[in-house]
Amino acid sequence: MAPPSHARPHGPHVRPVPPVHHVPSRCASKVERVSTLATDGRAEPLVARSREIADPGELLALLPSSPDALAWVHGGDGIVGWGRAASFAPDGDDRFDAADDWWAEVVDASVVRDEVELPGSGLVAFGSFTFADRPGSLLTVPEIVVGRRDGRCWVTTIGRSLGPVPELSASTPRDPAGVRFADDPARREAWSATVEKAVRRIQADELDKVVLARSVDARFDEPLDVRAPLGRLASTYPSCWTFHVDGFFGSTPEMLVRLQGGLVTSRVLAGTIRRTGDDARDLGLAASLARSSKDLEEHEYAVRSVADALAPHCTGMNVPESPFVLHLPNVMHLATDVTGVLRDDAGVLSLVASLHPSAAVGGTPTAEAVRVIAEIERLDRGRYAGPVGWIGASGDGEWGIGLRSAQVRADGRGARLFAGCGIVADSSPADELAEADAKLIPVRDALR
Numbered sequence: 001m002a003p004p005s006h007a008r009p010h011g012p013h014v015r016p017v018p019p020v021h022h023v024p025s026r027c028a029s030k031v032e033r034v035s036t037l038a039t040d041g042r043a044e045p046l047v048a049r050s051r052e053i054a055d056p057g058e059l060l061a062l063l064p065s066s067p068d069a070l071a072w073v074h075g076g077d078g079i080v081g082w083g084r085a086a087s088f089a090p091d092g093d094d095r096f097d098a099a100d101d102w103w104a105e106v107v108d109a110s111v112v113r114d115e116v117e118l119p120g121s122g123l124v125a126f127g128s129f130t131f132a133d134r135p136g137s138l139l140t141v142p143e144i145v146v147g148r149r150d151g152r153c154w155v156t157t158i159g160r161s162l163g164p165v166p167e168l169s170a171s172t173p174r175d176p177a178g179v180r181f182a183d184d185p186a187r188r189e190a191w192s193a194t195v196e197k198a199v200r201r202i203q204a205d206e207l208d209k210v211v212l213a214r215s216v217d218a219r220f221d222e223p224l225d226v227r228a229p230l231g232r233l234a235s236t237y238p239s240c241w242t243f244h245v246d247g248f249f250g251s252t253p254e255m256l257v258r259l260q261g262g263l264v265t266s267r268v269l270a271g272t273i274r275r276t277g278d279d280a281r282d283l284g285l286a287a288s289l290a291r292s293s294k295d296l297e298e299h300e301y302a303v304r305s306v307a308d309a310l311a312p313h314c315t316g317m318n319v320p321e322s323p324f325v326l327h328l329p330n331v332m333h334l335a336t337d338v339t340g341v342l343r344d345d346a347g348v349l350s351l352v353a354s355l356h357p358s359a360a361v362g363g364t365p366t367a368e369a370v371r372v373i374a375e376i377e378r379l380d381r382g383r384y385a386g387p388v389g390w391i392g393a394s395g396d397g398e399w400g401i402g403l404r405s406a407q408v409r410a411d412g413r414g415a416r417l418f419a420g421c422g423i424v425a426d427s428s429p430a431d432e433l434a435e436a437d438a439k440l441i442p443v444r445d446a447l448r
């Protein structure tokens with residue numbers, strides 16, 4: 001069978017062709033709209049150029065101290081960026097499709113010279129979407145991107161004209177100062193009561209599973225330099241994807257969807273056990289997690305939701321029958337890697353639109369779970385549990401679920417940390433509270 005076409009109608013950016021290619025716009029009015037969305041409002045297309053460079057050292061250390069700093073790193077590889085060449089803040093239920101359309105227009109109106117041709121090189125946008133239909137989603141095209149993959153490094157400049165390779169230098173971030181966490185017992189009790197309420201509704205057959213989240217506020221004496229927690233997260237959780245977009249940062253173990261060269265992959269997590277720090281004991285706990293009917297049930301809902309959402313877009317899907325246990329420093333999760341071969345021309349944001357919210361962050365059935373969350377959780381999740389990641393000119397990209405995360409306040413002197421747990425019929429409120437505490441550890445520790 002011929003391999004499916006994975007190129008989106010974004011033009012020929014994906015093909016290894018001569019270094020400079022200008023993709024004609026689909027229609028002039030769209031180009032104008034895109035250009036006016038760029039930060040300075042001038043009606044000019046973007047010019048992006050990626051060049052291979054010598055290894056500049058740790059990517060996160062290159063970030064300037066700026067609210068525009070962007071990051072998506074995993075085990076030393078990934079991309080970081082800064083500056084804002086263009087951005088778009090989609091809103092509403094169709095925010096993913098609106099973002100996808102905007103991106104198609106940006107790509108159509110841009111000139112890309114990619115001498116690297118690796119995932120993340122060429123024109124890219126970073127983004128973060130809200131969990132629910134509320135303001136706060138953002139797709140942003142940086143002016144500078146630095147990337148590393150499999151030992152190769154590059155820099156991309158994006159702007160109104162071809163820019164020179166910038167000077168890259170590492171700097172040391174300022175440690176968080178005077179950190180206090182507010183997690184008072186009354187709020188903890190109230191959350192346990194909410195879990196109990198959800199269990200009763202599940203036992204009454206209103207729904208099968210719902211993910212409930214809680215938040216903890218942090219305060220700082222000085223505005224946070226987000227590069228400090230980012231560096232700590234990346235070194236402590238190298239198997240997670242450490243991200244930062246517009247004050248939303250964290251280290252997520254869950255890949256909602258990666259699209260690369262027609263291959264679709266998703267890492268589904270649900271079902272958790274805390275680690276004790278004693279390796280022998282943790283191995284026993286991992287075995288009990290793999291046998292726990294409560295966790296296996298919770299996991300199965302999450303896998304089903306992802307497999308069902310991807311099925312219309314994929315052939316040759318592989319959905320393993322049993323999960324493996326993913327070991328992280330704070331917790332262990334039941335995990336399943338779902339793969340498929342793209343059979344339509346969906347870009348990664350269309351796949352995100354089909355997948356969000358998966359049962360790892362929403363529940364089963366989805367509509368009922370989302371309704372119950374809105375009714376009983378009493379929390380504005382913001383970007384927590386929403387998709388976060390990047391998209392390239394071909395429509396390929398990587399989008400994780402914004403977990404183990406926090407949103408920095410606009411004045412930088414505080415942040416809200418989030419964690420949630422999948423609730424099923426035999427969930428215990430005390431266990432879920434302890435599990436949520438364990439899921440808060442990565443960001444909590446990174447802020448100390």
Ligand SMILES: C=C(O[C@H]1C=CC=C(C(=O)O)[C@@H]1O)C(=O)O
Pocket residue numbers: 211254269270271272333359360361403404418419420421422423439
């Ligand atoms: C909702 C979160 O985790 C999800 C991902 C992995 C395991 C989960 C669980 O076991 O409940 C959650 O579904 C969170 O970290 O805030």
